[in-house]
Amino acid sequence: MKLVKILLFFFVGILISCGEKExxxxxxxxxxxxxxxxxxxxxxxxxxxxxxxxxxxxxxxxxxxxxxxxxxxxxxxxxxxxxxxxxxxxxxxxxxxxxxxxxxxxxxxxxxxxxxxxxxxxxxxxxxxxxxxxxxxxxxxxxxxxxxxxxxxxxxxxxxEPQYSYRGNMLDVSRHFFEKDYIKKHIDRMAFLKLNTLHFHLVDDQGWRIEIKKYPKLTQVGGFRVDQEDKHWNARTENEPEEEATFGGFYTQEDIKEIMAYAREKGIRIIPEIEMPAHVMSAIAAYPWLSCTEEPIAVPSGGVWPITEIYCAGKESTFEFLEDVLTEVMELFPGKYIHVGGDEATKTNWESCPDCQRRIREEGLANEHELQSYFMKRIEKFLNKNGRTLIGWDEILEGGLPEEATVMSWRGFEGGWEASKQGHDVIMTPTSHLYFDYYQGSPDHEPVAFNAFTPLHRVYEFRPVLDSMTVEQKKHVLGGQANLWSEYVPNEEHSEYMLFPRLAALSEVVWTPENKLNWEDFSVRIQKMMERFDIMGINYARSAYAIQPDSEINLETGEITTALKAEFPNVEIRYARGDSELSENSAIYKEPIKIESSSCLKAAVFKNGEIMGPIMDNDFQFHKAAAKPVTYKYPYNDNYKGGEETGLVDVLRGSKYFKDGRWQGWINNPAVITINLEKPTQLSEVVVGSLEEQGTGIYFPQKIKVEISEDGKTFEKVGEITREFQNNSSAKIENFSVEFDTQNNIEFVRVTVEPLENNPKGGGSWLFLDEIQVK
CATH class of the missing domain: 3.30.379.10 (Chitobiase/beta-hexosaminidase domain 2-like)
Structure with missing residues (x-):
């Protein structure tokens, strides 16, 4: 009997273990x-x-x-x-x-x-x-x-079930065109994250992307521009109408029908955006009679500001054109909403246009702002007559909202707050949290982007409603949307990089109950989800693994202290100093690192012995002018003080992000800096660190001159270099060396750095400097 019990227990154990295995x-x-x-x-x-x-x-x-x-x-x-x-x-x-x-x-x-x-x-x-x-x-x-x-x-x-009914993503296919297959792939990924709305930005100054059969030149002419992709977006020059335009593309109406059918199967609604009255130079290039001046223009290849070439609001032909276009658009997009833009219209041409001024008088309007309100209200009536609801950017608040319009609040939350107070539905998409054309990590490790930051945790902090809203106002907040403008997004792989994993963070904050949102928990899950993204073939960013160093120098002792962290909490950081290789055997970071002499510091996040993100590689170069007194002939700009009086000799270097607080900037003046070495010193080289980002008007120096003195009164030139302008499409840091014969007993060094004299786009040239090394 005892043996039977033992055997029975044995077989039951086998059955249980088999069940657990199954x-x-x-x-x-x-x-x-x-x-x-x-x-x-x-x-x-x-x-x-x-x-x-x-x-x-x-x-x-x-x-x-x-x-x-x-x-x-x-x-x-x-x-x-x-x-x-x-x-x-x-x-x-x-x-x-x-x-x-x-x-x-x-x-x-x-x-x-x-x-x-x-x-x-x-x-x-x-x-x-x-x-x-x-x-x-x-x-x-x-x-x-x-x-x-x-x-x-x-x-x-x-x-x-979702917290919000509107969970969207805007893709700008106008500044850079993305093929139909990529749009379908992106629709798949939106559905995977339970997003439900693709805002399709089909029209802008740099490209008209949707076939309109009644106006074929919209795509034949407006769909293509002169190829200037080798230049920074905002450094591209104006095109002439007769220049050959080969860069671009568009969707045929059959393409749109295919995309729409695909989206329906995935539960994604698509809202087309047909911009007006501004962001329409592509349409005016095709049909110049749409503007106030009726002068021929070309589709621009890059940034345009201010945007003065806009639709004429005084001519009836403008509204006939728009109603024709919208009629074809509505046939392709049968959903409730049509987005009509309404943003960033500079009304200079309206002010001098006889037709626009006549319209203002006849309609009893106060000014050009009310003329834009008239424009948008007239378009809304046409859409309403066809059973549609107008969506516009928050500028449509100016001069009076169309009666039933939905407002997309992008310039912060204020426009959404005001629209909801007036009883209008609102979609929150503030630049502060949901502009995915912004950097998500240090520009030192990131592709070129718009000069602002939207890191992953910032997206996760987004909440569509505001505490200051009433109960009624909150009912009007439909949800949120992430926007990927494509000025700096030249291809589909780059688009994925800017969207993921940030789109996953948005998906959670607009779906999951607010009391369940937890950044640390999400950080764990998104790191695991990235493993799935790998298999899905998504070119996602690892920016949240990037090391974020925080360095400061004690100017009295000359000692630098550097603290290290990553955006993801509770990760393993390893570091190496000097010539040592960074590896899974490197020291684990536990407390701020002290640096007392010239040294290289490398660090990265590790997981299971593998480097997970970009490697931080900071070079701290102590030199003979470190922490010495500095005087300036021309003060640096109040907005770019970069460490102030000691900022150019504090050993700490700026990044490619010109707003990082390390750079000193000048415009309309050279930088003339005198360093007091405080004792007789031998030297033979001066190195000037400079930043260039041509799209924001920051250029490398045109000339650098070095002078020396024993007494601070009489200076002698010992070296000079000049540099010719070169096109540069990205942010770049360069050290310019001025070498000369060894000089002894020198106590003062004066460095004169001259900005670029002839800015290719006209206007002044910014000069940005950080660290002048004396060797």
């Missing part, structure tokens, strides 16, 4: 769901998908949704689940309709023998299926077959 359990920490569901419970066990697993749908119209999973399984697992309306006893994933749920809500119950997904709409089913996708092993994203893997879904109970 249906292993998971913890919440094992799950990588973004956005975080509203309610999530993890239970023991898991559901296994195999060749016999069936997909059960309630109605035939939902059959296309099964491709959300089956397209993935066909590539990565080598099979597709069969689709049926009849459910077997077990081993199935079933879609069930539940009329009690909200339009975008879903419930998901996964047990060992079945998965039940309930929803009340196509959208709810899409989001539930995308959640199942994220619950599966990341290898499900593989483009080729994976062997020896269990396709398991953890046993979970999920009840989920």
């Amino acid at each position: 249906n292993p359990s998971f913890t919440k920490e094992d799950l990588v769901l973004i956005p975080e569901p509203k309610l999530l419970e993890v239970n023991k066990g898991s559901f296994r998908i195999n060749r016999e697993t069936k997909l059960i749908i309630p109605v035939d119209s939902l059959k296309p949704l099964t491709n959300i999973l089956n397209d993935l399984f066909e590539k990565s697992a080598g099979f597709k689940m069969s689709v049926s309306e009849e459910s077997p006893e077990n081993n199935f994933i079933q879609l069930q309709e539940d009329s009690e749920l909200g339009e975008e809500a879903y419930k998901l119950s996964a047990t060992t023998d079945r998965v039940i997904l309930e929803a009340n709409s196509r959208l709810g089913f899409v989001y539930g299926l995308e959640t199942i996708r994220q619950l599966l092993p990341k290898e499900i994203e593989s483009a080729s077959k994976i062997s020896n893997i269990d396709w398991l879904i953890p046993n979970v109970e999920i009840k989920d």
Whole structure:
């Protein structure tokens, strides 16, 4: 009997262990769901998908949704689940309709023998299926077959719905054109993150991207510009109308129909933006009679400011043209909203235009601001007559809002606050949090971007509603949207880099209940999600792994202290000094590092022995002028003081970001700097550090002259260099060396740095300096 009990216990143990092997359990920490569901419970066990697993749908119209999973399984697992309306006893994933749920809500119950997904709409089913996708092993994203893997879904109970009805992303395809296939790929990724709106910026000064059959020149002429891609966006020169324009592209109406059909299957609505009255030089280049002057212009190749070439608001032909264009647009985009821009219109031409002034008089308008309001209200009436709602940037508040317009608040939150107070719906998209053309890390390690910062954690801090809003105002806030303007985004790979992982952060803050938002928890999940992005082939940024050094110098002792951190909290940072290689065996950073002599400091975030992001490589060069007194003939600009009196000799170097607080700037004057070495000194070289960013008017020096003196009164020139202007499309730091015969007993050095005299775009040239080394 005792032997029987032992054998029984043995066989029960085998059965239990086999069951655990067949249906292993998971913890919440094992799950990588973004956005975080509203309610999530993890239970023991898991559901296994195999060749016999069936997909059960309630109605035939939902059959296309099964491709959300089956397209993935066909590539990565080598099979597709069969689709049926009849459910077997077990081993199935079933879609069930539940009329009690909200339009975008879903419930998901996964047990060992079945998965039940309930929803009340196509959208709810899409989001539930995308959640199942994220619950599966990341290898499900593989483009080729994976062997020896269990396709398991953890046993979970999920009840989920979004916090906000508008969860968007704007893609600017005007400044740089992106092909149709990339747009479809991006729609897939939006659905993966439960975003629901693609704002399609189809028209701007630099390109008209949508075919309008009644006005073929809009794409024939307006869709292309002269290729100046070798220059910084804001350093490009004006084109002549007769120059050959070859750079660009556009979507045919058939392309748009294909994109729209694809988006519908993924639960993504598309809102077209047809800019007016400004940002339309591409249209005026095609049809000059649309402007006040009717003079021929070319499609610009780069930045334009101020934007004075705008539609004439006085001529009826302008409105006939726009109604024709919008009629074709509405046929292609049957949704509720049409975005008409309304931003950044400089009204100089309106002020001198007889037609515009006549319109102001006849309509009893006070000024050109009210003329723009008349313009937008007239367009709104046309859209309303066709059952559509106008969306505009927050400038449409100026002069009076169109009656039923929705406001997209980009210049901060204020426009959204005011519009909601007036009873208008609002979409928040502030530059401070949601402009993805901004840098997400130090420009020293990033591709060229707009000169401002939107790091990952800043996106995660975004909240669409403001505490100062009333209950009624908050009801008008539809949600939020991230904008990727493409001035500095020349290709699709770069577009991915600027969008991810920041788009994932936005997806969570507009979907997940606010009381569940937690940056540290998100940081853990997004790092794991990046492993899935790798398999998905997304060229995401690792900027949140970049080391952010904080260095300061004690001017009395000459000692530098450097603290290190990354944007992600609780990561492993290793560092190496001097000539030592940075590796997984390097010292782990625990406290600020002290530097007392010339040295190189390298550091990076490590995970499992692998470097996760860019390597910080800072070179601290102590020299004979370090921390010595400095006087200036011409003061540096109040906005660019860069450490003030000792900023040029404090050993600490500026980055490629000209607003980082390290750079000293001059305009309309040379920099004439005198350094008191305080004792007789031998020297033979002076090195001047300078920054160039041609798009913002910052240029390398044209000439550098070095003079020396024993008494500070009589100076002798010992060296001089000159430099010819060169095109430069990115931010760049360069050290300019002036070498000369060795000089003895020198106590004073005067350095004269002359700015570029002939700025290619006209106007003054900024001169930015940091660190003058005396050797």
